[in-house]
Amino acid sequence: MIQNKIIKMLELPSYILRGNILLIGCEEKGVYNPRQSHCEYCPDSQSCRWLKDVDAASDLSQFNYDELVEHFEFAMDKMIVQARMLEHNIFTCTCEMCEWIQDALQLYEKTSTQQ
Ligand SMILES: [Zn+2]
Secondary structure (H helix, E strand, C coil): CHHHHHHHHCHHHHHHHHHHCCCCCCCCCCCCCCCCHHHHHCCCHHHHHHHHHHHHCCCHHHCCHHHHHHHHHHHHHHHHHHHHHCCCCCCCCCCHHHHHHHHHHHHHHHHHHHC
């Protein structure tokens, strides 16, 4: 089932994102807090919010299909930005991150024909 593949695919980006969040000056220690004004203007809060969402459902199968695809899109965006920043060629590079992106793009194509 495609949902299970997406869930499996979210593991690497959530691991990488967690490592990328700048915790310097973060009063919430990287845990998104909607009541905290700091989170409103923090450039990393989008990632924190995503990680919180993904964590909250330790069983990701709680998400419906559309939500899952949304989380997947977010993860792809972040991974591509990361690869570009490190100047990897996402189409030819064979590192873990770029291979993830290549797999993700293929899987994503299937999600758009799924419905
Ligand atoms: Zn690479």
